[in-house]
Amino acid sequence: MSTDDDAHVHDVVIVGAGLAGSVIAAELAEAGIGDVVVLEAGNQAYFDWSPTHGPESGFTDRRDGLLQTYFANPDKEDNSPYPDLAYAPSPMHDSDTDYFVQPPAGQRFDSTYMRVVGGTTYHWLGIAIRLLPHDFEMRSRYGVGVDWPIDYEEIEPWYARAEQELGVAGDDTCAGPAWRSTPYPMPPIPHSYLDERLKEAVASDRYDGPPVEVTPPPVARNSIPFGGRPACAGSNNCTPICPIQAKYDATVHLKRALGQPDVSGRRVARPVDLRLGALLVEVVADRDSPQRIERLEYIDVNGGLTRRSIRARTYVLAMHAVESAKVLLSSNGVANRSGQVGRNLMDHPCQMTYARTGPVHPWRGPLVTGTIETFRHGPELRERAAIRPEFQNTGWSWSTFSPGTTVSAAIDDMLGQGLIGRAITERIADDLRREVTIDSLLEQLPDPSNQVLLSDDRDPIGLPRPKLVYSIDGYTHAGGDFAFGLARSILTAMGADPEGVAATATYDGAGHLLGTHRMGDDPSTSVTDSFGRCHDHHNLRLVGCGSFPTIGTANPSLTLVALALRTAQDMITELTGRQS
Amino acid sequence: MTPQPIADRHELMDALTTACELEHGLSLQYLYAAFTLRSDPTDGLQGSDLIRVRSWAASIFFVAAQEMMHLAQASNLLLSIGGAPHLARPDFPQPAGHYPPDLGWDLTGFDAATIDRFVAYESALPSGPGPAWRESIGQMYTTIADAFEQLDLPDDELFIGDPGDQITGEMVDFPLLIEVTDRSSAVEACRLIMVEGEGSPADHADCHEGIFRRIRSEIGEVDEPARPVAPNPVLTERGGEPHGTLVTDPVTRAVQEICNDAYEVLVLALLGFFAGGSRDPAAPAVKAATLQLMTTVIRPLGELLTRLPIGPEHVGLHAGPGFEIGDTASLPPHRDTARRLMAERLDHAAASARRLADDTTLPPSRTSVLDGVAANLQRCSTLLWSP
Numbered sequence: 001m002s003t004d005d006d007a008h009v010h011d012v013v014i015v016g017a018g019l020a021g022s023v024i025a026a027e028l029a030e031a032g033i034g035d036v037v038v039l040e041a042g043n044q045a046y047f048d049w050s051p052t053h054g055p056e057s058g059f060t061d062r063r064d065g066l067l068q069t070y071f072a073n074p075d076k077e078d079n080s081p082y083p084d085l086a087y088a089p090s091p092m093h094d095s096d097t098d099y100f101v102q103p104p105a106g107q108r109f110d111s112t113y114m115r116v117v118g119g120t121t122y123h124w125l126g127i128a129i130r131l132l133p134h135d136f137e138m139r140s141r142y143g144v145g146v147d148w149p150i151d152y153e154e155i156e157p158w159y160a161r162a163e164q165e166l167g168v169a170g171d172d173t174c175a176g177p178a179w180r181s182t183p184y185p186m187p188p189i190p191h192s193y194l195d196e197r198l199k200e201a202v203a204s205d206r207y208d209g210p211p212v213e214v215t216p217p218p219v220a221r222n223s224i225p226f227g228g229r230p231a232c233a234g235s236n237n238c239t240p241i242c243p244i245q246a247k248y249d250a251t252v253h254l255k256r257a258l259g260q261p262d263v264s265g266r267r268v269a270r271p272v273d274l275r276l277g278a279l280l281v282e283v284v285a286d287r288d289s290p291q292r293i294e295r296l297e298y299i300d301v302n303g304g305l306t307r308r309s310i311r312a313r314t315y316v317l318a319m320h321a322v323e324s325a326k327v328l329l330s331s332n333g334v335a336n337r338s339g340q341v342g343r344n345l346m347d348h349p350c351q352m353t354y355a356r357t358g359p360v361h362p363w364r365g366p367l368v369t370g371t372i373e374t375f376r377h378g379p380e381l382r383e384r385a386a387i388r389p390e391f392q393n394t395g396w397s398w399s400t401f402s403p404g405t406t407v408s409a410a411i412d413d414m415l416g417q418g419l420i421g422r423a424i425t426e427r428i429a430d431d432l433r434r435e436v437t438i439d440s441l442l443e444q445l446p447d448p449s450n451q452v453l454l455s456d457d458r459d460p461i462g463l464p465r466p467k468l469v470y471s472i473d474g475y476t477h478a479g480g481d482f483a484f485g486l487a488r489s490i491l492t493a494m495g496a497d498p499e500g501v502a503a504t505a506t507y508d509g510a511g512h513l514l515g516t517h518r519m520g521d522d523p524s525t526s527v528t529d530s531f532g533r534c535h536d537h538h539n540l541r542l543v544g545c546g547s548f549p550t551i552g553t554a555n556p557s558l559t560l561v562a563l564a565l566r567t568a569q570d571m572i573t574e575l576t577g578r579q580s
Numbered sequence: 581m582t583p584q585p586i587a588d589r590h591e592l593m594d595a596l597t598t599a600c601e602l603e604h605g606l607s608l609q610y611l612y613a614a615f616t617l618r619s620d621p622t623d624g625l626q627g628s629d630l631i632r633v634r635s636w637a638a639s640i641f642f643v644a645a646q647e648m649m650h651l652a653q654a655s656n657l658l659l660s661i662g663g664a665p666h667l668a669r670p671d672f673p674q675p676a677g678h679y680p681p682d683l684g685w686d687l688t689g690f691d692a693a694t695i696d697r698f699v700a701y702e703s704a705l706p707s708g709p710g711p712a713w714r715e716s717i718g719q720m721y722t723t724i725a726d727a728f729e730q731l732d733l734p735d736d737e738l739f740i741g742d743p744g745d746q747i748t749g750e751m752v753d754f755p756l757l758i759e760v761t762d763r764s765s766a767v768e769a770c771r772l773i774m775v776e777g778e779g780s781p782a783d784h785a786d787c788h789e790g791i792f793r794r795i796r797s798e799i800g801e802v803d804e805p806a807r808p809v810a811p812n813p814v815l816t817e818r819g820g821e822p823h824g825t826l827v828t829d830p831v832t833r834a835v836q837e838i839c840n841d842a843y844e845v846l847v848l849a850l851l852g853f854f855a856g857g858s859r860d861p862a863a864p865a866v867k868a869a870t871l872q873l874m875t876t877v878i879r880p881l882g883e884l885l886t887r888l889p890i891g892p893e894h895v896g897l898h899a900g901p902g903f904e905i906g907d908t909a910s911l912p913p914h915r916d917t918a919r920r921l922m923a924e925r926l927d928h929a930a931a932s933a934r935r936l937a938d939d940t941t942l943p944p945s946r947t948s949v950l951d952g953v954a955a956n957l958q959r960c961s962t963l964l965w966s967p
Binding site: 224228263 | 783
């Protein structure tokens with residue numbers, strides 16, 4: 001490798017063109033920050049764009065190739081439509097091909113992400129839900145976890161903006177404890193037939209106190225045309241890819257940052273400079289003034305593997321909780337006087353309960369259109385994890401890999417009984433239309449021993465692979481036990497045979513990777529302040545889900561965006577000396 | 581010509597009645613075009629072409645659904661000032677000049693000319709001289725909104741309709757639907773329809789016009805995205821002359837008769853629902869029946885018709901749903917009687933579908949659709965009336 005310095009000092013270098021990086025890039029470009037570079041490991045944008053055409057690129061979405069890859073891939077998992085880059089692998093669920101280094105047995109960290117332009121939002125579910133006020137004060141209120149350095153009052157206006165930016169469809173009457181200053185930009189996605197049957201079955205029910213209310217979750221999925229994107233057509237394919245971009249993904253903001261006009265025809269003041277195939281390897285502090293980051297070192301994979309440097313007034317790492325931690329741990333102690341970098345790795349373990357009920361006709365509509373929000377808070381959280389049940393419009397797909405398993409089981413049974421032909425198809429149809437899976441997201445508390453480390457194993461270009469140490473404690477397991485009891489009572493009310501209600505043997509991951517560079521007021525126990533600024537380096541910001549001190553039971557992307565918007569405004573104020 | 585504002589309640593009712601017909605007619609034209617798209621994997625398109633066509637179909641179905649919402653919204657406006665729900669409309673085709681904007685009404689398959697016409701329907705641009713409210717759909721609603729704001733009547737004399745007759749969003753699964761009870765809600769209802777149709781100064785993309793313009797810009801990317809269909813397929817003649825393209829193939833005629841019967845029952849059921857029937861104890865079942873008629877009967881039959889020959893006079897052309905309403909279609913005032921009669925119509929239609937499904941000369945792909953439709957018609961019949 002050779003060193004090739006970019007001696008120019010840019011205003012801002014953002015690393016990662018996923019959700020946080022794209023939102024901040026768009027905000028800076030909108031504010032007219034003159035010289036913003038975005039480095040991205042992925043080597044291809046799935047929309048019309050080229051560096052030479054810049055704002056005139058057209059920006060037409062081109063996900064057809066991703067869909068073709070998915071159709072052709074026999075392994076239908078979250079990352080199936082996307083390239084696994086030879087120089088920058090993405091983690092997979094399959095332990096044999098996994099990029100993570102983990103013990104072969106026992107509780108594994110089961111969530112993945114993608115290193116592509118647009119990041120993991122390509123295959124997120126789209127749930128865009130707020131944390132509740134108590135989630136920011138778990139230590140003060142319930143004596144567990146830690147408190148955030150900000151409260152709900154502080155973040156609420158940023159939630160409101162985030163909902164507008166992503167385009168969130170929700171029911172204003174279902175806010176619960178999370179009070180709202182603004183209505184949702186779009187009406188809710190309609191309930192599925194399954195949800196309607198659920199609502200009938202649990203009407204006026206209570207379970208251990210709280211009411212069992214099925215409500216539509218707020219989602220960054222269009223219920224009406226919004227942002228130049230169509231309304232959801234119910235393809236039942238949000239994960240791993242929405243075929244029509246009715247579901248928000250980060251390319252919306254990335255395109256805007258690159259100069260795509262918005263729906264009123266307005267472009268950002270100063271488009272950003274996107275550089276693909278740029279793999280960050282080290283953050284280098286100034287030798288004489290270590291509270292200042294002097295440069296970033298990255299590998300440019302275009303036309304070989306060239307090591308380059310880039311300098312800026314401010315740096316933003318937006319590479320996801322694992323990659324950001326991995327690079328910092330490779331950077332000679334940068335940002336880590338607290339020793340917290342890489343620690344407190346969290347996910348929402350998913351307790352899955354499943355049974356056959358009366359006909360619910362799954363595999364229609366978005367993957368989740370009904371949830372129960374009433375078990376996210378309460379004094380029980382002193383003793384056990386909060387839970388947030390979701391109802392899967394995909395039968396037993398997640399819990400048992402149906403329909404494949406259902407079809408093969410039915411054929412086995414029927415052949416054993418000597419029946420053939422129409423009897424088998426009718427049996428399969430009947431089984432499939434009655435499948436219900438309830439998955440409950442469980443809160444996981446920060447535990448410093450759950451962490452990202454550097455493995456001695458190397459990736460294909462010689463960088464350390466992430467070694468994950470991860471376990472689930474009794475607090476979360478107690479929440480899982482509670483979730484199973486609730487789910488069993490619901491399924492039974494829907495007509496399931498109590499003996500036929502089953503749960504998966506282990507908890508799956510929710511695809512939420514959090515906590516590895518948490519924010520806080522105390523530099524000895526946290527990595528950044530509430531604006532993502534490192535306690536150790538005034539010109540280094542860490543953004544994304546790694547910032548979360550605790551995680552509640554909310555899918556984290558909306559909070560991620562709210563925090564990113566707040567960080568962006570702080571950066572604009574700092575860079576321009578004026579209030580945005 | 582100086583634009584003439586609406587002068588009194590009578591003229592406002594006229595304009596809102598036209599609005600109801602207009603929304604109804606637009607919805608059917610959009611559905612007809614969407615039914616012709618080759619959006620099924622068995623239709624010959626593959627890969628990115630199929631994905632593109634399916635996204636067009638989804639977008640057009642979405643716009644058609646919003647037109648149905650606009651119909652309910654216009655109906656709420658009409659009922660608020662004492663009018664009666666209005667779901668009658670003349671059969672297709674209609675010549676230019678009958679409705680704003682000054683364009684003809686035709687059931688035509690998906691192609692560039694059809695999408696151009698849809699863009700023109702939804703465009704904010706006026707299309708010609710005439711009374712202000714006839715220049716464009718947006719102008720029509722602007723004039724209606726102005727009338728609600730400016731008619732020189734006290735509020736309690738303008739809004740003489742029963743507020744209990746207003747259709748709520750929850751009743752019809754359109755959460756944005758506005759109950760019209762005063763001048764501000766009336767104006768807001770008009771504004772909602774305009775924004776969804778032609779957009780706003782801040783957003784020209786997320787509206788019907790924007791959607792059709794986007795589809796129009798993409799049409800060249802797919803070869804033959806739609807099945808070839810005749811315009812305005814009809815079963816009946818006026819004065820000895822067919823006013824559209826006469827369907828002569830006997831099987832196609834039989835399928836179209838079933839589709840027309842289901843459509844007519846749907847219209848009557850909705851009429852009853854809009855005319856205070858939403859407060860009837862049977863309303864949930866009627867609502868379920870209307871939804872199922874649309875999605876499990878009319879849609880599959882509509883798509884099936886675009887696969888069936890219209891007749892030997894038009895080699896290579898297929899038919900489509902004509903959405904013809906018989907001259908005798910009316911709703912008895914007694915709700916139980918009305919539901920009983922509607923159920924009887926559906927029973928007959930189910931029997932016809934079953935007979936056709938048993939026709940061994942038809943390929944299995946056709947008979948399986950008819951089999952399913954027969955079962956669905958029977959289910960809708962039971963929802964409407966169970967002795």
